Amino acid sequence: MRSFIHINARTLNDALRALAEYNGKARLNAGGTDLIGVLKDGFLTEAPKAVVNIKTIPDLDGVDKDEGGLKIGALARLSDLANSPTIKGGCRVLAEAARAVGSPQIRNVATIGGNLCQDIRCWYYRYPRHIGGPIQCLRKGSGPCLAVKGDNRYHAVMGGKKCFAVCPSDTAVALAALNAQIIIADVKGERKVAVTEFYHPIGNELQNTEMVKAIEIPDIPGETRQAFLKFTLRESIDFAIVSVASIIAVENGICTDARIALGAVAPSPIRAKTAEKLIVGQPIDKDLAHEAARLALEKARPLSRNAYKVEIAQTLVERAILGQVPANP
Ligand SMILES: Cc1cc2nc3c(=O)[nH]c(=O)nc-3n(C[C@H](O)[C@H](O)[C@H](O)COP(=O)(O)OP(=O)(O)OC[C@H]3O[C@@H](n4cnc5c(N)ncnc54)[C@H](O)[C@@H]3O)c2cc1C
Ligand code: SF4
Missing domain, CATH: 3.30.465.10 (Uridine Diphospho-n-acetylenolpyruvylglucosamine Reductase; domain 3)
Structure with a gap:
């Protein structure tokens, strides 16, 4: 790991002043579960000159x-x-x-x-220094996006423009x-x-x-059915291949409000607005959920190796709408 100046911020203003002073050359450290790995693997184009510990700020965790x-x-x-x-x-x-x-x-x-x-998980971007990295790519300011012609199985299926890494x-x-x-x-x-x-x-x-x-x-008015569904390769300690967050209100069998967000399919979480619009005012059944799931992914344009994510996302949307979600512990 490259050496850096370490600053313990005692107040929010301490942290903000340090960010202003180092103007792009400082990184904040909160829990450190991402940042420490990033620094150890040394794949950033420019290592930070300062790390500002913000865990020392009281009253910012309420x-x-x-x-x-x-x-x-x-x-x-x-x-x-x-x-x-x-x-x-x-x-x-x-x-x-x-x-x-x-x-x-x-x-x-x-x-x-x-x-x-947290930083993105693209494996080209994160290729560690100790095994031959860092690798340059479009996001690092030099060369093309390597995922477009490379191994893109975990990359974006929609919304990708220059960089196809998903929001993790x-x-x-x-x-x-x-x-x-x-x-x-x-x-x-x-x-x-x-x-x-x-x-x-x-x-x-x-x-x-x-x-x-x-x-x-x-605030969300009234009673709602809320769920977060996450598809991963491993059962625990794994990032989403696809996730879906849903908030659905149903009165007398009719959907009165619907919010559906897709995760890990694009560089940002995406609201499935056309699917939401379709189901509001309708009695929820399997056919409606199936059509809504199709609409949620209608803008998907998969890369060479990640079309499978579209099908998984559609299945999760359908399950979220039908309330087929695992019981909470
Ligand atoms: C084994 C493993 C599994 C993981 N699994 C998941 C997972 O399943 N899902 C998931 O979402 N994430 C996962 N993560 C990623 C990540 O570590 C966590 O999401 C965690 O929440 C990051 O929070 P932190 O406080 O530790 O961030 P840090 O590591 O302290 O910071 C992460 C980044 O955010 C910046 N930062 C921190 N706080 C602020 C702030 N207040 N304002 C601006 N910038 C800030 C830092 O400068 C740094 O660049 C995983 C990480 C590991 C190591
Ligand atoms: S998706 Fe492409 S541009 Fe983005 S970090 Fe990965 S290789 Fe770089």
């Missing part, structure tokens, strides 16, 4: 409820979100997504801010279904951006001097 909804601090740990009665009560889909991340050891230190901002965050998918906003801060102030607008074809919305401060989730 889960607060007011009349408008929930506010979650960026340092809230995934295990706390998975077990929080407030989260399980109002937005169960987020508790399920948090529980689906990695392992108990990872969830006990990993934060929601880090989960949203499980919580981002749940937050997309929840219409959540990310509160971004820098030394000059704060701004908000919808989770679905946070991810760009290369990178995310954060400027060099900015960090995620909190996440806001508006």
